[in-house]
Amino acid sequence: MGDSQMRDPLEVADQLLSQYPLCDQCLGRQFAWLSTGTSNRERGRSIKLLLSMKADELLKSGERESGVRLLTNLAGNGMFEPARILASKNGIEHDTVEKCYLCFVNGESIFDRIPAIVGRIVEETRDIEFDTFLVGCTPIPSVAEREDELRARHGLLRGEPLRGDLNRELGKQAQRALGREANFERPELVIVYDMALDSLNLQINPLFVYGCYRKLVRGIPQSRWDCTACRGKGCESCGGTGRRYPDSVSEYVGIPVQTAANGSRFKFHAAGREDIDALMLGGGRPFVVEISEPRIRSLDLDTVTQTINQQAAGKVEVSDLQYTEREYAQRLKHEASHNIKEYLALIRVDEIPTDEALREAETGLSGVEINQRTPTRVSHRRRDLVRKKWVYEVQLTSTDNGLIQGTFKVQGGTYVKELISGDNGRTTPSLSEILHSGCVCVELTVLSIHGPETDHNA
Ligand SMILES: [Zn+2]
Ligand SMILES: [Zn+2]
Known part of the structure; x- marks a missing residue:
């Protein structure tokens, strides 16, 4: 598409220099899309040189008036040294401008x-x-x-x-x-x-480090939990610490990475979270630590792994640390709901069920889709809605001390405690519903998390 009529760059430049002082760079920039493999400064200088040659030709061929006009523009507004020399040789006076109109x-x-x-x-x-x-x-x-x-x-x-x-x-x-x-x-x-x-x-820009964590003891929240009474300022009920729990998985993992990278802050992104009182075992839970303003980017990840595992010894353990990108941190959460998670639960039942009832419950809860309304215990921080979750497999056995041990293989994002208790009918079907008896999960452990894919860089 022809967007305008053709205009001779030399004529345009002549016109511009008759009105504005322009340095080589700024004159050349007005023609930046013409020709390539050069610079704007070179474009500007070349145009000025050609115009000077034209002025010289005009003078030499007797067109003095036009020649003088062009030369004074180039020597003045053009700030062009060859034109200044030529002007003084020909006894032509000109202004000495030194300030470019544009830059x-x-x-x-x-x-x-x-x-x-x-x-x-x-x-x-x-x-x-x-x-x-x-x-x-x-x-x-x-x-x-x-x-x-x-x-x-x-x-x-x-x-x-x-x-x-x-x-x-x-x-x-x-x-x-x-x-x-x-x-x-x-x-x-x-x-x-x-x-x-x-x-x-x-x-x-931030640095992103991927890894998997295992939580070996109960009672540690995934992220820092401030005292609800003072909101972290420190008060009597928290003994001045400002915290409801003294430690967290994210701090055990994030602080050593932040220190190694000499960063200003860290964020902890994980593929879901286990309850504070649940263990996280098996291959661990995938996470990404995001370090803000890292001044060091080439971390020795083996050393960082050792530091974390020493400082959090017996509580939290990381493995498989490697660099990743922002996109993966964003995908972790999304993927978490497509993961398959395996739990081990200890369950207290109001009336001890028969083996037959247990087999019936296994059948009733294996390969089924459940409806799970947001549990009462998390309703303060999660939207109240009914989620459909897939339960792959449930296995139940009675223990010597009158409890039931169950393994639950479920879709990521399933609330297993509520799958057991029924949460007053908010989760259905549930173990409690099928056994016609109150059921409470007294101990929960995540045995493994299987991702929908294993290559986190894919
Ligand atoms: Zn300029
Ligand atoms: Zn407090």
Whole structure:
């Protein structure tokens, strides 16, 4: 599609320079989409050189008036050294402008500031480990508007914004100075230069570490649990600790990773959670630790594993630590409800059932879909709705001390305690319902979690 009539770049440039002082970079940028394999500065300089040659030709062929007009523009608004020499040779006077109309900010060209900015980038990133980065700038609105107006007034359609021009120049020079690659997709470090404030802002992107945890003792919540009375400030009922539970799985795992990465914070994402009083055994539960502002990215994950397992000895244990990406942390939760989980439960029953009743219960609860309304005990933090969950297999045996031991193979997200008790009819069918007797889970252990897929990087 032809979007405009053809315009000779030399004529356009001549017209521009008769009205505005423009440095090579800014003149060239107005033609940024014309030709390739060069730079805007080179474009601007080439145009000015050709115009100077034209002016010389005009002078030499006796068209003095046109020649003088063109040459004074180039020597003045064009700030072009060859034109200045030519003018003085021909005894032609001109203005000496030194301020480009488009790129002058606080007394200098923003493009001339680049080496100093890059020097500061090198200095300020010295203690940060990163392989890839992206550099950009926050433009000054009034400066951008001035260029937009100029383009509208002259119908220029082949230019690029100053911001893009500056970003690229900054990127090129920073890449050279840092000896590292610019990366637009997934930079580890984002550097933003604020043109108005002449300041740098560094954003270190998070680090994600995947692993599996086992919880070997009961009574530890997955995440930090603040005292509900004082909300973490510390009060009498929590003995000033501000906490309802002294420790948590997320802290046992997250703090050593954060320390190793010299980060500022951590977030713990897990594929579901077991109850505080439940054990998590088998191969463990998949999680991702997200470290904010890590200054170290190449962790020795074996050492980190050892540190965690020593500090949390006998309580929490991790394995299989490896690097992963943000997408996987987001997928963990979603996948959790497609996992298959195996539980071991100790159950107290009001009336001890016969073996026959147990077989009946096994049949009634194996390979069935249950309706489970949000349990009363979690209704304060989960939406009240009825979830359909699949129960794959249930096996029940009586123990010597009058309890029942059950293994439950269920879809992720099933509340097993309620599958046992029935939760006053909110979960149906349930063990209690089938046995016609009150059932309570007194001890719960997660034996294993089988993911829908095993490669977390897939
Ligand atoms: Zn300029
Ligand atoms: Zn408290």
